[in-house]
Amino acid sequence: MKLSQGVEWALHCAVTLAEADAGDLASRRTLAGYYDLPEAYLAKHLKSLVRAGVLIASPGPRGGFRLARAPEQITVLDVVEAIEGTTPSFVCTEIRQRGACAVPPERCTAPCPVAQIMLDADRAWRDSLRAVTLADISGRLSEPTRARAKAWLADPSTPPPPVS
């Protein structure tokens, strides 16, 4: 039960892209420089986000990534599932149907109680992530942070001065 490190990167990059003006693109170099992340590896996760329909990529110079939808319509769960996959964390292998006291399949109409509880917990986890959007996170950021992000995305060549 350990989440991939790429989840943190993907979430922060998605929030950063939510600060960009509509239509503006941010290349993976720009995003990697924003957080000082290895560019090649970050690209792998950005690609997963594109494949999941969270981001849209444009090739060529002046190309880059942008959100596929408005920040209000992208949930944290969308980003997490893009990296980690949509398969539930718990998979029931029906061991109750094996061994000396195996329950015959015709008696297994109801789902295994153990699996039921684990899936309920998994659902609670996903519901909690689904309730928060990128716009919500953006709203929790301080105004200077948002301003600096916007400035960096507009012109990555000149880093904004550190906050005093």
Next chain:
Amino acid sequence: MKLSQGVEWALHCAVTLAEADAGDLASRRTLAGYYDLPEAYLAKHLKSLVRAGVLIASPGPRGGFRLARAPEQITVLDVVEAIEGTTPSFVCTEIRQRGACAVPPERCTAPCPVAQIMLDADRAWRDSLRAVTLADISGRLSEPTRARAKAWLADPSTPPPPVS
């Protein structure tokens, strides 16, 4: 985000042990035979349960495992954390303090919003698992299943006849 397979084994074994009479022990061979699991590998997980204080092991012939507390006082979370560990699924590496737009540490008094949301979801997941005890699961089992479990634990040499 994938739970270890041992979680399923540990949960089922714990539920099975909850059916045993107080004071009765079940060896790992007995438990492995119950679900037709590899005995040596199951032992690894049972050992984790002992280390976490969920089970108590007794050596020697007629030895084995028993619950450390009453089934009503052992939550599913206790078993899951015994296998998976207690560290949260999401670890914040504070990447907001790195890179071109690094936020200075003195401005990071509030926790990172991204980490906050991920930890909230992790808490929801754990709360969901903490709300269910082994006794609850035991109550959801059918009466024939409970009876067969009890009979097998009392005498593993003669498997109970299959339910008609």
Next chain:
DNA sequence: GCATAGATACTCGGATAGCAACTGTCCGAGTCCTCGGGG
């Protein structure tokens, strides 16, 4: 001055090594039961 063709530089995408963690297994330490011998 303008249009066009070519070269260029920058972007994303897939395919390729390296390492950690889960999976699976074995053997040793300790304990209780059993069996044999002696009283």
Next chain:
DNA sequence: CCCCGAGGACTCGGACAGTTGCTATCCGAGTATCTATGC
């Protein structure tokens, strides 16, 4: 018949390989821009 002691068998516990998936990286395909040339 009862007590004692040695042996054996069964238990758990820690230490040791194998495999899958995350970590990290590189190079190729494609495109918009820039430049130089011709009109």
